[in-house]
Amino acid sequence: MDMNEIKEIFFQECEEQLAELESGLLKLNDGDRDPETVNAVFRAVHSIKGGAGAFGLDDLVSFAHVFETTLDCVRSNRLEPNQDVLKVMLKSADVLADLTNAARDGGSVDQARSRQLIKELEALANGELPQASAAEPAPKAAAPAPIAAPPVNEEGFQPVAFSFEDFEADEPALIEATCYEIVFRPKSELYAKGNDATLLLRDLSRLGEMSIHCDMDGMPPLDRMNPEAAYFSWKISLTTDKGEDAIRSVFEFAEWDCDLDIALAGGSAVDASEELPMQPVPFDLSLLDEAPAGSADEEEQIAIRDRDAAVSAAETASNVLQMAQSSARVPAEAQKNATAAASAAAQQAASAATPTIRVDLDRVDRLINLVGELVINQAMLSQSVIENDTNGTSSINMGLEELQQLTREIQDSVMAIRAQPVKPVFQRMSRIVREIADMTGKSVRLVTEGENTEVDKTVIDKLAEPLTHMIRNAVDHGLETPEKRLAAGKSAEGTVRLTAKHRSGRIVIELADDGAGINREKVRQKAIDNDLIAADANLSDEEIDNLIFHAGFSTADKISDISGRGVGMDVVKRSIQALGGRINISSKPGQGSVFTMSLPLTLAVLDGMVVTVANQTLVVPLTAIVETLQPEASAIHSFGATQRLISIRNSFCPLVDVGRILNFRATQANPVEGVALLVESEGGGQRALMVDAIQGQRQVVIKSLEANYTHVPGIAAATILGDGRVALILDVDAIVAASRGQSLKPEMSLAAAG
């Protein structure tokens, strides 16, 4: 594994950390004050900083450091994470993401912006400090608190954390070269991650004079020893003038994987100095005696033990310190242990979460392809058995049925591997909303719902771009300025609501704003100006709303950076359609607009109706079909020279001969001999597609035609049926568009025009 690969892993992890960071900040923004959330946010920034340091990404490190410092203030309750603070933090998270991307892909970031944010963060970290001191109880008074309540709990934790800072500030004044007692207990994870205690200790020795005592009591007999477990701990007394931070920084990369107690020795506590080294020992033993008893691979148990140990450490520590009667040391010791307990608890929570693995997408795709083959082969097998089976009820049939169920189950499970929650995309949107809101001077709140809704990875990847366009439009065009909103009797803050949900085998994503809605008069006028419709055209509200999906359409009066160049909604519509989805808009003047996208859950399989057209087998996507009917001669009406209409419950619907449009036959078929499929098309309006017969309904595996051939107008893709033959999947929208008199080569005419 070379450096680049390691770096790539780092960046992948960065992405996860950034997502964690943002979701944590958003939670805080919504009023969540759980210390674990703050810790998660802090950890995310800290991990990025740590990794970036290892790769020498100085920009990233310095920004992350300032960010971390401010977050630490929040963590230690010196900074109240109110809306203003979080606004800065969310922006900082954005910049951090930018810096990460810049570090990965090259390119530059907005220096001015990051410098400005660094200033803001520093101001938050420093500016709030005196205020916090004044507001909180006096540090000296808070110090005895842990003695009164030794076990670590929420109440005990908070004041201690606070007064620790105070202690730190006092420290340089106290002693020049301080003697520290450090107890370093690596966990097996530390070794598993490739850290080495020796190296850490060697780094530590550079800080000053040090003596090390290795505690080997925990070592079990050879036959009970787990070669991968950690049994040793070290007791180190270090005399240094560098201060505690320097010691901590030695363990910076290992601090989650070891128990680390750093305590002051000597100094004012001369009496206690003899006692001090003795006290931690029983604690060590209690931990180590237990360690070999349980199998080391049961992480959860270890985590519980660690926590118990940490709690007992807290108790021990407070006993020690009670003896020492050094008020300054109390918080220091107690906080370390509290932190250890907290991290142990966090670790326990993490190990309780479902374990995951990272798999190359290619491997998953290969598996999906193979399963697709399996499904086809299974269908072929059953067909040939049915054809050759004369008895009818052989055991082969039973076996085949079970095989069919199994393959279906395998297919579903494999598809589930690719399914991912839409959360990452939604999270990206919140950043876009913030940026656009800043640019336009509007106040916007993004509400997301159903972000754990799962959909195929390909769909997610391709969703980001259209969604970005739409969010921009919603904020830029949809929402009014705060003044206008107030004038209209709405709250100054606009709301954009992004919702995802499953509905009948598809994922439905809704983007709603509570803005002014579509100005139909303006849209209509614009469409007339741009020659999209005739001046006297009589359009329904729905049709007018759908005009915004036309190419080259923008109602914004002035072209802005954000939107208004007229390349928005038609691109959105096309990318959604390319995913096999539909997009609809409904708008109420003064109340806002709702865009509804309905997308297939996967691009690999499709439920289709198998039909016959001019002796050819075609598959019509089931989602497009509204109903099927057997036309009667009396319901067919000729209209003009070639057109025919079919009357369905007293409304007339154009009849489209699929065979004729696809050039499968030269003359129009007799509608009475076939079946009509009533389909819903994109532009609204229904069409009746004429096919010769319906063979059945089944799930088909989508095969690309483009791979070895080229795009065929009117055909969405191909599939392989049970008899091993290729069947074409109909592109219903293209067929309907063709029936309107447009050429059946829309893609190419667009390509030529654009």
Added chain:
Amino acid sequence: MTYAAKNLTTGGRELIAFRVGDQEFCVNIMAVREIRGWTPATPMPHAPSYVLGVINLRGAVLPIVDLSARLGMKPAEPTVRHVIIVAQVKNQVVGLLVDAVSDILTVRDEEIQPTPDISSEFEKTFARGVLAIEGRMICLVELEAVFPHEEREAA
């Protein structure tokens, strides 16, 4: 491996010869993936006349081209005796419908005679030379010329 070694030492190349109608053609063996029997193809709408349709090749959708029609001769009427040569052309795989595969030839470059100076541009575009083997004339076909990229796009 042995073929490659032989090619390197003798400077020769291997070709697959096949019959289309009453003429013989050959293509570079390196372009040929496999040879299989005829199976009915699913016709494609709006396809050029020489594209017979698509078939299922172990899960992949494979377009079938009637080489006879593509080379300007009369369209083939596929029977079970016809053969499909699965060939790689650039990054796509196509099936060529031919009457029969006749031979595997090992020839040296100097044995390939230049295409005779004939009036038809059409033949000149895909023919890369002719070979005289045992009194037969075999035309060396350049597959990339038979399926120029622009035409595939437009098809």
